[in-house]
Amino acid sequence: MEKKSESDKPIGIFDSGVGGLTVLKEIAARLPEEDIIYLGDTARVPYGIKSPETVIKFSQQNARFLLEKGIKMLVAACNTSSAVSLPALREETGIPVIGVIEPGARAAVRSTKTGKIGVIGTEATIKSMAYEKAIKGARGQGAKLEVITKSCPLFVPLAEEGWIENPVAEMTVEIYLKDLRDKGVDTLVLGCTHYPLLKNTIQRFMGNGVLLIDSAEETAKDIESLLKENDLLLKGKLSIKNFYVSDNPERFSKVGRVFLGENGLGRLSTVDLSRY
Amino acid sequence: MEKKSESDKPIGIFDSGVGGLTVLKEIAARLPEEDIIYLGDTARVPYGIKSPETVIKFSQQNARFLLEKGIKMLVAACNTSSAVSLPALREETGIPVIGVIEPGARAAVRSTKTGKIGVIGTEATIKSMAYEKAIKGARGQGAKLEVITKSCPLFVPLAEEGWIENPVAEMTVEIYLKDLRDKGVDTLVLGCTHYPLLKNTIQRFMGNGVLLIDSAEETAKDIESLLKENDLLLKGKLSIKNFYVSDNPERFSKVGRVFLGENGLGRLSTVDLSRY
Numbered sequence: 245m246e247k248k249s250e251s252d253k254p255i256g257i258f259d260s261g262v263g264g265l266t267v268l269k270e271i272a273a274r275l276p277e278e279d280i281i282y283l284g285d286t287a288r289v290p291y292g293i294k295s296p297e298t299v300i301k302f303s304q305q306n307a308r309f310l311l312e313k314g315i316k317m318l319v320a321a322c323n324t325s326s327a328v329s330l331p332a333l334r335e336e337t338g339i340p341v342i343g344v345i346e347p348g349a350r351a352a353v354r355s356t357k358t359g360k361i362g363v364i365g366t367e368a369t370i371k372s373m374a375y376e377k378a379i380k381g382a383r384g385q386g387a388k389l390e391v392i393t394k395s396c397p398l399f400v401p402l403a404e405e406g407w408i409e410n411p412v413a414e415m416t417v418e419i420y421l422k423d424l425r426d427k428g429v430d431t432l433v434l435g436c437t438h439y440p441l442l443k444n445t446i447q448r449f450m451g452n453g454v455l456l457i458d459s460a461e462e463t464a465k466d467i468e469s470l471l472k473e474n475d476l477l478l479k480g481k482l483s484i485k486n487f488y489v490s491d492n493p494e495r496f497s498k499v500g501r502v503f504l505g506e507n508g509l510g511r512l513s514t515v516d517l518s519r520y
Numbered sequence: 521m522e523k524k525s526e527s528d529k530p531i532g533i534f535d536s537g538v539g540g541l542t543v544l545k546e547i548a549a550r551l552p553e554e555d556i557i558y559l560g561d562t563a564r565v566p567y568g569i570k571s572p573e574t575v576i577k578f579s580q581q582n583a584r585f586l587l588e589k590g591i592k593m594l595v596a597a598c599n600t601s602s603a604v605s606l607p608a609l610r611e612e613t614g615i616p617v618i619g620v621i622e623p624g625a626r627a628a629v630r631s632t633k634t635g636k637i638g639v640i641g642t643e644a645t646i647k648s649m650a651y652e653k654a655i656k657g658a659r660g661q662g663a664k665l666e667v668i669t670k671s672c673p674l675f676v677p678l679a680e681e682g683w684i685e686n687p688v689a690e691m692t693v694e695i696y697l698k699d700l701r702d703k704g705v706d707t708l709v710l711g712c713t714h715y716p717l718l719k720n721t722i723q724r725f726m727g728n729g730v731l732l733i734d735s736a737e738e739t740a741k742d743i744e745s746l747l748k749e750n751d752l753l754l755k756g757k758l759s760i761k762n763f764y765v766s767d768n769p770e771r772f773s774k775v776g777r778v779f780l781g782e783n784g785l786g787r788l789s790t791v792d793l794s795r796y
Contacts, residue, residue: 398678407674
């Protein structure tokens with residue numbers, strides 16, 4: 245078998261479930277020639293209500309599975325995993341590892357004018373304070389900014405149910421975000437890969453003066469830069485996308501269509517991650 | 521060490537998380553002298569969106585852990601697990617195994633006058649058709665009854681968030697249950713251990729003419745009968761309750777208080793279930 249050059253290898257993306265498809269979609273739009281392997285840990289979804297130790301263990305198993313497939317870059321397309329497991333993943337892999345928190349935090353620092361940034365995410369992400377650390381640690385004015393955070397546990401089930409613009413979604417958005425709006429944030433980081441599905445409803449409630457930061461877009465830009473820097477960009481071929489889940493492929497396909505549209509999903513297989 | 525007699529042993533209860541505490545509460549009220557070991561699989565919660573194969577595998581691991589503790593009876597206090605894994609659990613254990621579906625189904629058959637029974641539960645429970653089978657298979661008029669089912673995926677996250685009587689809960693109840701109400705069911709089975717938390721809101725929407733069946737109460741009655749039949753009732757001592765979770769004991773304690781009240785939880789430990 246011919247040995248693949250590094251740049252020919254696929255990008256590996258994992259998420260706790262379908263949420264990371266928002267990141268895949270942005271990568272595919274920006275880098276249409278790259279092969280991608282996507283892994284959704286649907287047997288153990290969601291990660292947002294679990295402890296850091298458990299999220300790290302699950303993330304390591306996901307990474308090992310993808311490494312075995314021969315990837316050139318690992319993307320943790322899950323805010324909860326990015327918040328707690330990047331150091332462990334970097335220690336384990338010899339390839340570039342990228343999360344979704346740093347890119348979103350940097351974009352928020354660039355965008356704010358009032359100096360008040362809101363961050364919403366799962367319980368685990370908010371509790372980790374990863375966004376505060378990334379924003380305060382950003383170059384320039386980071387240290388002087390005010391960061392106001394709020395966990396929104398019902399946004400993930402609402403997005404998965406497809407209730408993204410109905411009255412239940414509107415009222416839930418109001419309850420969770422009223423305080424952030426009243427405090428006058430001018431930038432709001434959507435710190436969970438599911439939240440972009442609720443973007444319209446969130447934007448309507450927060451008002452047009454507030455900029456919503458979608459980590460998926462920012463992460464895709466970072467991936468492109470990192471591939472260029474490491475001379476790993478793939479050019480001039482048709483891309484292949486393979487999907488793996490740890491459970492319930494039917495549900496993944498169904499919910500995946502909410503994220504990617506009717507023809508979005510490629511080949512889908514099931515894998516037992518507890519072996520990794 | 522003195523050998524324990526069978527009746528001295530504790531009852532083992534498992535659930536995917538905190539939901540089974542509604543069953544524990546009813547057992548403790550009815551059988552205050554029984555020792556109980558409760559296991560919540562919080563590392564892999566929820567089960568309701570997972571495949572039958574995965575739910576069976578997780579349930580078997582839960583059962584093995586409890587069997588190792590020396591229990592006299594196994595209670596699957598989770599509708600999703602009861603819907604798909606009882607045959608596998610009975611094959612694996614030499615002790616009585618009881619689920620929450622049969623007791624609820626029997627109570628519904630006894631109660632209905634119009635012959636129209638509604639059943640609500642998780643996606644996995646509804647898809648399994650376990651309630652239809654249990655109702656149709658019940659003695660007496662079972663076969664002639666009409667069963668109308670509806671999965672309500674947002675009820676579990678709403679209950680865990682403690683949003684059980686607010687406007688979001690009310691609107692969600694209306695969207696999910698309107699069809700069942702319009703079709704004139706006179707009995708509604710709350711086919712998920714979380715749903716009794718939403719009982720008031722559901723009752724208000726369905727009207728006082730509709731009887732809500734809480735599997736927890738019915739299951740506790742069945743457990744008492746089964747212990748009597750097998751001469752396993754424990755008498756004349758103070759009961760001990762031990763709690764185990766596979767992840768995030770802090771969150772379990774916090775949400776557990778919504779179910780059991782401030783002083784409800786006993787000793788709580790964490791266990792790695794993937795070893796079983």
